[in-house]
Amino acid sequence: MADPILDLDSVLVRFGGLVAVGGVSFSVARGSVTGLVGPNGAGKTTLFNAISGLVPVTGGAITLRTTRGSADLTRVGAWRRAGLGIGRTFQDSRLVAGLPVLDQLATGAFSGRGRFLGAVLRGRGFLADEKRLVDRAHEVLAQLKIEHQAAVNVDLLSAPERRLVDLGRALMSRPELLLLDEISAGMPVEDKEMVADRVLDYVRSAGATVIFVEHDMGFVRRVADRTVVLAEGEILADGGPEEVLRRPDVLAAYIGPGAEGALR
Amino acid sequence: MTTVNVPRRVRAAVRDSALPVEKWLGRLRVPTPSTVTSPAGEKRYVGSLWTTAGVVLVAVVVAVWADVGGAYIQTVVGLFAAYLVSALGYTVVLGQAGQFAFCQNAFMALGAYGYAVSEPRFGPVGGLIVGAVAATVAGTIIGVAIIRTRDLYLALLTLAFSQAALLAIQLWPPTQGDNGILVDLGGDRAYLVAVVFAAVALIVVQRMTRSKIGRAFALVRTDEKAAATMGVNVPLTRMLAFAFSSLLGGLGGVLLGAVLTFITPTNFTLELTLLLLTMIVIGGVGSVWGTAAGVLIMVVVQQFLPSSGSFGSYLNAALLFVILVLRPGGLRSLVNLRSSGGSRG
Numbered sequence: 030m031a032d033p034i035l036d037l038d039s040v041l042v043r044f045g046g047l048v049a050v051g052g053v054s055f056s057v058a059r060g061s062v063t064g065l066v067g068p069n070g071a072g073k074t075t076l077f078n079a080i081s082g083l084v085p086v087t088g089g090a091i092t093l094r095t096t097r098g099s100a101d102l103t104r105v106g107a108w109r110r111a112g113l114g115i116g117r118t119f120q121d122s123r124l125v126a127g128l129p130v131l132d133q134l135a136t137g138a139f140s141g142r143g144r145f146l147g148a149v150l151r152g153r154g155f156l157a158d159e160k161r162l163v164d165r166a167h168e169v170l171a172q173l174k175i176e177h178q179a180a181v182n183v184d185l186l187s188a189p190e191r192r193l194v195d196l197g198r199a200l201m202s203r204p205e206l207l208l209l210d211e212i213s214a215g216m217p218v219e220d221k222e223m224v225a226d227r228v229l230d231y232v233r234s235a236g237a238t239v240i241f242v243e244h245d246m247g248f249v250r251r252v253a254d255r256t257v258v259l260a261e262g263e264i265l266a267d268g269g270p271e272e273v274l275r276r277p278d279v280l281a282a283y284i285g286p287g288a289e290g291a292l293r
Numbered sequence: 294m295t296t297v298n299v300p301r302r303v304r305a306a307v308r309d310s311a312l313p314v315e316k317w318l319g320r321l322r323v324p325t326p327s328t329v330t331s332p333a334g335e336k337r338y339v340g341s342l343w344t345t346a347g348v349v350l351v352a353v354v355v356a357v358w359a360d361v362g363g364a365y366i367q368t369v370v371g372l373f374a375a376y377l378v379s380a381l382g383y384t385v386v387l388g389q390a391g392q393f394a395f396c397q398n399a400f401m402a403l404g405a406y407g408y409a410v411s412e413p414r415f416g417p418v419g420g421l422i423v424g425a426v427a428a429t430v431a432g433t434i435i436g437v438a439i440i441r442t443r444d445l446y447l448a449l450l451t452l453a454f455s456q457a458a459l460l461a462i463q464l465w466p467p468t469q470g471d472n473g474i475l476v477d478l479g480g481d482r483a484y485l486v487a488v489v490f491a492a493v494a495l496i497v498v499q500r501m502t503r504s505k506i507g508r509a510f511a512l513v514r515t516d517e518k519a520a521a522t523m524g525v526n527v528p529l530t531r532m533l534a535f536a537f538s539s540l541l542g543g544l545g546g547v548l549l550g551a552v553l554t555f556i557t558p559t560n561f562t563l564e565l566t567l568l569l570l571t572m573i574v575i576g577g578v579g580s581v582w583g584t585a586a587g588v589l590i591m592v593v594v595q596q597f598l599p600s601s602g603s604f605g606s607y608l609n610a611a612l613l614f615v616i617l618v619l620r621p622g623g624l625r626s627l628v629n630l631r632s633s634g635g636s637r638g
Contacts, residue, residue, distance in 0.1 A: 081521075081522045083518050083522070108520075108521045108525055108526045109524075110524075111522060111524030117522040119516075119519055122516075122519065123516040124515070125511045125514075125515045126515070132508075136508045136511060138523075139509070139523050148500055148501055149497050149501060151342075151500065155504070159504075
């Protein structure tokens with residue numbers, strides 16, 4: 030593949046005797062949208078955690094190449110990866126309780142140094158940084174079309190709205206590689222479509238690359254231009270969503286052999 | 294600052310569920326505090342200056358009042374200021390960074406005894422530095438030691454540290470153990486030093502809350518994994534929270550010693566941490582102004598207690614119990630109800 034943004038080379042994650050991800054290799058093209066699907070326990074979230082540095086990788090290499098630098102991620106601490114251009118949302122994201130949406134987004138951008146003295150003395154550089162942060166937050170709010178909620182306490186938002194805020198928080202640092210973990214889970218169909226559209230909007234406007242974990246195949250078909258199927262920690266299928274999701278072995282992995290008809 | 298329009302159904306729900314005082318408070322509209330410094334850039338800077346000016350003004354008024362009010366008022370004001378410095382440190386580590394620490398009394402003891410032991414040789418400034426450094430070094434070491442320790446285990450570890458530190462202080466000959474030691478910081482003017490430190494601490498903590506560091510604390514408190522993926526160095530942030538709270542704890546300890554003028558290890562038992570805990574819980578854990586209110590309430594309440602006996606501890610525990618059952622958010626949560634939101638500002 031020419032110019033991949035992310036290269037997984039036999040990535041192995043083992044928890045004691047359990048092999049969660051068993052030597053997975055694939056490359057992700059810059060600007061692509063890849064759906065990562067598979068039954069529960071297939072290792073999708075673990076793979077995400079390996080890319081974001083939340084679980085130690087037992088073997089293999091993860092190479093990231095963004096405009097902010099290239100690195101073998103297995104040698105880089107989790108908190109440094111945001112600065113390299115990785116953004117991430119979680120399946121069970123927790124927003125800071127009691128904070129308005131705008132402040133919530135402000136917690137998302139942490140590249141660059143904090144200025145303790147600047148903060149205490151309210152120096153010029155500090156104020157300029159804060160102003161840039163708030164401007165960026167408004168930009169993201171506009172992009173996600175939730176600007177009217179800027180001052181609303183997140184505790185009062187519905188679950189889909191909170192997901193959007195979580196997405197916005199991840200977008201604050203202008204990630205070049207965005208990892209979305211079941212962002213549409215538990216949403217009604219209209220909301221799923223809305224979230225899908227806004228993710229695609231961001232990809233098109235920022236030229237970003239997205240990998241997402243998803244159980245809703247409608248969402249996958251709508252958003253992904255490539256689908257990777259994981260089962261028991263290994264790649265079962267890889268290709269366009271339509272062809273991959275029609276394969277009998279993929280259906281069998283999801284709902285058990287012999288029951289493929291149920292999905293048709 | 295942003296003002297939020299509370300949806301009518303939420304307001305109705307609050308009105309129906311609220312205690313009478315909350316119904317009354319609910320009629321007021323208050324701005325939502327924020328962790329962001331400048332929705333409108335420079336304009337917010339002015340707001341921040343007003344806050345600072347307000348704190349300075351109140352400090353000056355209190356100092357003048359104490360000056361003309363005589364020895365008793367001076368002691369009460371000094372106690373308030375000393376407790377406030379320590380409680381602000383405690384609310385940063387416990388409320389803002391979400392670290393279950395129970396060793397603020399040990400930091401205060403380290404500060405007070407560091408000062409008392411070194412002041413005769415190095416003078417008040419040297420003593421202050423020694424006291425602050427002693428407490429901060431201990432806090433930083435704990436902040437490093439707890440990299441893999443959280444929640445209940447963290448609480449146990451800090452409790453053990455608190456007891457060990459106090460015992461060490463008691464047994465170390467220069468502290469004169471249970472015989473006690475004199476603390477001289479500005480003599481009769483100790484309350485003035487305490488008020489100055491309290492005002493500076495209020496301003497620093499309030500400004501820190503509304504900055505990148507305050508946001509890092511909020512993220513670490515809420516979800517360490519999410520914090521890490523957003524670029525927060527979680528171990529460093531936790532260490533900073535401990536270092537900062539122990540610095541304020543140490544300074545507060547020096548000031549408490551200076552106001553009491555004579556200290557023994559019994560001034561710094563775990564009950565002191567419990568007292569600080571009650572103070573910050575009354576105000577709303579993590580809230581800067583809530584802490585000031587909580588400290589004020591507890592210091593005033595203490596003045597009406599018999600000076601001997603353990604009635605104060607019972608009252609303290611009972612208050613803590615009642616607040617945690619009825620209003621876990623403290624006074625600050627009333628503001629939350631009113632404005633439907635807000636950080637720990």
